[in-house]
Every structure is written in C-alpha cells, then in structure tokens.
Amino acid sequence: MPGPEPDRVGNSPELPRHADVVVIGGGIAGVCTALELSERGLSVALCEKGHIAGEQSSRNWGWVRLTHRDVRELPLMAESRRLWAGMDARIGGGTGYVQCGATYLCATEAALELEREAIRELAPHGVPAELLSRAEVMAQCPGLALDVVGALHAPYDGRAEPQTAVPAMARALLARGVGIHQDCAVRVVETQAGRVSGVVTERGHIACSAVLVAGGVWSRLFLGNLGIELPQLRTKGSVLRTEPVPDGPEGHLKYRDFAMRRRADGGYTVASALPSRYQLTPDSLRLLRAFAPTLRAEWRNISLGVGPSFLEGLRTPRRWGPAEVSPFEKARVLDPAPDDARIDRALEVVRRAHPAFRHAKVAQKWGGYIDVLPDVVPVISGTEGVKGGIPGLFVSTGFSGHGFGLGTGAGRLAADLITGAAPVVDLTPFRLHRFSDGTRISPKGSVIQR
Template sequence: MPGPKVVPVQGDAQLPSRVDVVVIGGGIIGSSTALELAERGVSVALCEKGGIGEEQSSRNWGWVRISQRDPREVPLMAEAIRIWQGLDQRTGRDTGYRQCGIVFGSKDDADRANNEGWPELLGGYQMKSRMVDVPELSGLYPGMKHDFKSALYTAADGRAEPQKAAPAIAEAARDKGAHLLTNCAVRGIETAGGRISGVITERGPIACSSVVLAGGAWSSLFSRNAGIDLPQLKVMNTVIRTKPIEGGPEQTFYGRNFAFRKRQDGGYTIASPYDNIVDIVPDSFRYMLKFLPALKSEWKSLRFRVSGRFLEEVRMAQRWRMDEQSPFERCRVLDPKPSEKWTDYALSELRKSYPVFAGAEIAQRWAGYIDVTPDAVPVISPVERVPGFFIATGFSGHGFGIGPGAGRLAADLVTGRNPCVDPTDFRLSRFFDGSKIELISGV
C-alpha cells in the first residue's frame, strides 16, 4: 500500500540562476525555513528531490506538543506553538491545526513523578498544563478502561494534518517570492574562497551565498559527500489511519499500549509506543559509539532487525561527482513497508479498552523513516568549516510540531538576526567538542 496522499505542489518550471539561499529538502523544516526567509525579503530556492512533504513530514503522528519533550527543545517548541496558532491565516491555507490538548497517562510512580514536573515548567512559557485525577481522566475519555492513577493534561498541545502542513507552508513561501523546485535533487555544494558559492542540482547550477540542508533522513549522506561528518541514523515507525468514527474523543492520548489522535476527516491516527524499528545498516557501525548513550536508555522501545535495507545501503554510493547521478535521484521518496505487528497490537488493545473504537476500520497503513541524532535533539547549526552552510535536521521524531519554530531559528542563523531562542544546544559541534552526549527525559 502506498504512503499517505499528500496535497500536491507543482514545482516551478524554471531553475533560477542565482538566489541568496538554497534550502535543500521540502519537508516541514525546509518549507518553514523557506517561508521565513522569503518573508524577510531574502531570495530563496527550495529544492526537493521528490514531492513537497512526501517523506516523514507527511508520515508522522500529527502531534503538536510541548509536553514530554527533551527540556532543551521546550523554548523552541513554545515559539513553534505561537507560530502554529496563526499559521493558517499567515499561509492562507488549511494546515488542520487545532489546540485540542494531549493527555499522557501515568503508568507507574516514576511516570507520575515525571509528569508532575511539567505544569510548573510549562507555566513559565504561559502554556496550560496540569495533572488530572481518575474521575477527570474518565470524563475526558468516557468508557475507556484503564488503570492509570493520574495523567498529565496539556491543553496547549494540539494536532495538525501532516499531509497538508508542509505543502501549505511551501506554497505560502512561493507566494512571497520563493522558487519551489520539485523532482530536483541537489547533488552537492560548491565553494569559492572557502565559503558557499552555489549548489549543483540535477537540472543545473544555482549560485548562492548560503545553503540550508534540511534533508531529513538523507542529511548524513549528503553531508558525507561534502566532507562533513553528521552522526545520524534512521528509525522506522508505522501508523494506522482509520475510517471516520462517530463520537470519538477530541483530546489526543498516549497510553501504555497505544496512542491516538483525531484527524480532520473524523478518523484517527493510531500508533504503538513500541513500534520503533531500527534496521542494522553500515551507518549503524559507523556511528555506534556516538549512539551508545541512546541505546542504553531507550533500548526497550527499539526493535533492531537485519533486513534488506542493509544491502540497499551497502550498494548506495557514498561519494559521487557533481556530473554523476546521485543517490537522491535514484530514490525520490523513502516509502518503507509498514510493520503490522505492533500497530495491529495497538489497535487490538485500543478496541478492547475503549468501546468507541470497537468497530474501528483500517483505511490505510504506512511507515516512514525518522532522522535521529545521538542525543535525540536536532541539529540547527552553521557548519563552522564551511561558512555559509547550515544544517537543520535530526529531529528524532519531534520535527513536525517544532517545524515552524525550527524554520524560524534556521532563518535567524542564516540572516544573522538575533535568534528566537538560544541555539547552543542545537550546535553540530557538540558531537565532536567533548560535550557530554546524553538523552534527557522529564524535568
């Protein structure tokens, strides 16, 4: 079964000869960066090897949340929520955004202790969040059987439609003067005098003074060909889309065996907290030492496997010339085969636990690759050894909601504007300067 149906964006026919900035990657991060730059009067070309938003930006859960994030991301997510609230009006298009609230059940005492810290933290950002007891939790989800003693309810959290958001933002960037180039892979960067001077695309060169790499799961490979080390791996996640369900809940929910959120069409996106598949590939060995802290703390939620992906990546070129076809032209869209085991289990548990979902019918199932860094925090950073080159990637499953904020920060760094949040935690150099690399969960 093919991936989700994304709102189509028609690419421009003409390739510009020169712009100020080339953004590589037409997901929500790249599109948001392009919109921010275009609104500031910066000439920009957004280059996407396939279609706008066709990889993980349209395949994620659709959550827009500030709760239960790495605390280092919270300031940027607060900025993102403020942007989401006016995004439909700003773009003149429907992104499906709604501030519906998200509930995280407390599975045990440790979970409860973690949940209890969030209302105070988020209160400092004027984001509504509170603990709820069993009667209120039962009121939010009438008839749902559960054994939670409490839950975290963050009313500031919300949802949007992944198949609509990146296209809406990209089209808005074009309204402001950006060039949108689809089915136009960037093969590599060019430099002059030690700094960025342009890019080479499959359709020809574009001169520019800055480049933003927002290539998602492809970013490490692109960087390697440019002589830049970017530690990044892929994690596959599968979701189910149901047909419309009458009387279903508005609030998004994350529980012990399932997670769900209402869709704009009346159906639900359902996923399993355990359905995170890690294919063993050559990069697994290349970056093993850097990812050890993550493996030690997150191994219970990861499913390692050896699959055909290993041979695919063995055969994939790691270096290529600018006059050669790149790997990005050979694979326009990453469309992995969905994993049925854990999503079937999640749906089965949901049907048993919550009568309103008893008759839920699967309309579609798809999978996508999440771009992950060793500390599960993104890289939004200049590359010091190549002036004019910036990276915005590695969002580790948190990219959809934070995307508009990440685009603003990336644009700030490119233009030299005072950054909307402190970018220190997102610097690329943290992986090489002796900084302690660790996953931080809770508050």
C-alpha cells in the same frame, strides 16, 4: 499499500540562475525556513529530490506538543506553537492546526510520578499542565476501559494535518514568487574563496551565497559527501488511520500501548507507543560510539535486527561528483512497509479501551523513516567550527520524531542564522559542533514521538 498522499504542489517553470539562498529539502524544516527567508526579502530556491512533504513530514502523527519534550527544546517549541497558531492567516491556507489538548494516561504510580516531573519541567516555561485522578480521567473519557491510576492533561498541546500543512505553506511560497523545484536533487555544494558560491542540481547550476541542508534522513549522506560528519541514524515508525469515528475524543490520548489523535476528516491517526524494532545499517556500526549513551539509556526500548536496510546501506554510494547521478536521484521518496502487527495490536487495544472505536475500520497504513541524533535534539546550525565546515552552509535536521511540531520555530531559527539576525532562542543546544567539541552528549529519555 502506499504511504499517505500529501496534497500536490506545483513546480516553478524554470531553475533560476541565482538565488540568495538554496534550501535543500521540501519537508517542514525546509519549507518553513523558505517562508521566513522570503518574508525577510531574500530570494529563495527550494530544491526537493521528490515531492513536497513526500517523506516524514506527511507520515508523522501530526502532534504539535509542548509536553514530553527535552527541556532543551522547550523555548523553541513555545515559539513554534505561537507560529502554528497564526500560520493559516499568514499563508492564506489551511494547515489543520487546532489546540485540542492531550491526555497522557498512566497505568502505574511510577508513571504518574514521571508526569509530576514533566509538570515541574514545564512550569518555568509558562506551559500549563495538570495531573488528573482516575475519577477525573473517567469523567473526561466516559466508558474508557483501561486500568489507569491517573493522567497528565496538557491543554496547550495541539495538532495539524501532515498531508496538508506543508503543501499549504509551499503553495503560499509559489504564490509569492519563491522557486519550488521538485524532482530536482541537489548533487553538490560549490565554493569560491572558501565559502558557498552555488549548488549543482540534476537540472543545472544555481549560484547562491547560502545553502540550508534540511534533508531529513538524507542529511548525513549529503553532508558526508562534502566531508562533514553528522552522527545521524534513522529509525522506522508505523502509523495507521481509521475511517471516521463518531463520538471519539477531541484531544490526543497516549497510553503505554498506543497513541492517537483525531483527524480533520473525522478519522483517527493511531500508532503504537511500544518499543520499535530497529534495523541495523552500516552507519549503525560506524556510529556505535556516538550513540552509546543513547543505547545505555534506552536499551529497554530498543529491539535490534538485521534486514534489507543493511544491504541497502552497503550498496549506497558515499561519494559522488557534480556530473554523477546521486543517490537522491535513485530513491526519490522512501516508502517503507509498515509494521502491520505492531499497529494492528495498538488499534486492538484502542478498540477494547474506548467504546467509540469498537467497530473502527482501518483506512490506510504506512511507514516512515525518522532522522535521529545521539542526544535526540536537532541540529539547527552553521557548519563553521566542524571539520570540513563551509561558511554559508547551514543544517536543519535530526529532529528525532519531534520535527513536525517544532518545524515552524526551526524555520525561524534557521532563518535567523542565515540572515545574521538575533536568534529567537539560545543556539547552544542545537549547534552541530557539540558532537566534536567535547560536550557531554546525553539523551533525556524516551521522548521520540512522531
């Protein structure tokens, strides 16, 4: 069964000879940055090797959440939520954004104590959240057949529709004259006098003074060809959607076994909240030292295995030139098979737990690759200050499963960097050179969500 089909977006008729900025990647980080830059009067060419939102930007859970985030992301997420709320009016299209609230169900007192800590972390940022007793959970979810002791309820959490949101933004860009170039991989970045001067794509050359790499799981490979080290790995998530379910909950529900949210079509997106099986790749070995703190913190939540991904990694070229076919032209859209057993188990728990889902039918299943960094916090940064860095070259990647909700704010912050404007939030947590300047790298905990 193929992955989700995002709404299609038209292509610009010709590749421009010049643009102020070339954005590499047609996911939410790239599209939101292009939107910000265009509104600031810059000419932008957005190049995507496949099609808009073809990979994780259409395959994620669709949550736009403030809760269960690393505190380093919270200021940017607060800005992202504000931007999501105004996005439909801004682009004249539909993203499906709704502030629906989320309920994080707790099976143990220890889990409930962690939610108390989450509330304490949210408080300085003005984010409301409350603990619910078991009786309050049952009043909110009549008929719920789960052994819970309480829950955290977060009224500011929301959702949007991954298959429609980014394409709607991209269509708005097209209408404003921004170049959208799909099936157009960027091969290399060119420099002149020590700074960015252009890019070479599979269709030709574009002169520019700035480039943003927003390539998701492909970013490490692209930057590595330029001699820039990005300690990024990928992990697979599996998701299913149901046919419409009458009388299901309006807000998100998350439990130790599952996570689910209502869709605009009346169905539900359901995923497992249990540890996923991580397939080792050659990069897993190369980056073992960089990810050691994450492995120590998360070893209970990681199951390692060796499969086709290892051989695929060995076969993938790590160096190529402007006249050579790049790896991005050989794999336009990554569409991994879902872990059927894992998501089937999650749906079975949902069916038993909530009366509305007793006869819920699966409409589709899919897998997707998530780009992960050692501290589970993205890079939104220039490349100056790292070995091989180039003035005018910027990066927005490594969102570690948080990127869909964070994408609008990430676009604003990346545009601030590119234009030299005052950054909307402190740049320190997101700088690329934190991995090479002696900064202690540590993950907060299990915050990966899709």
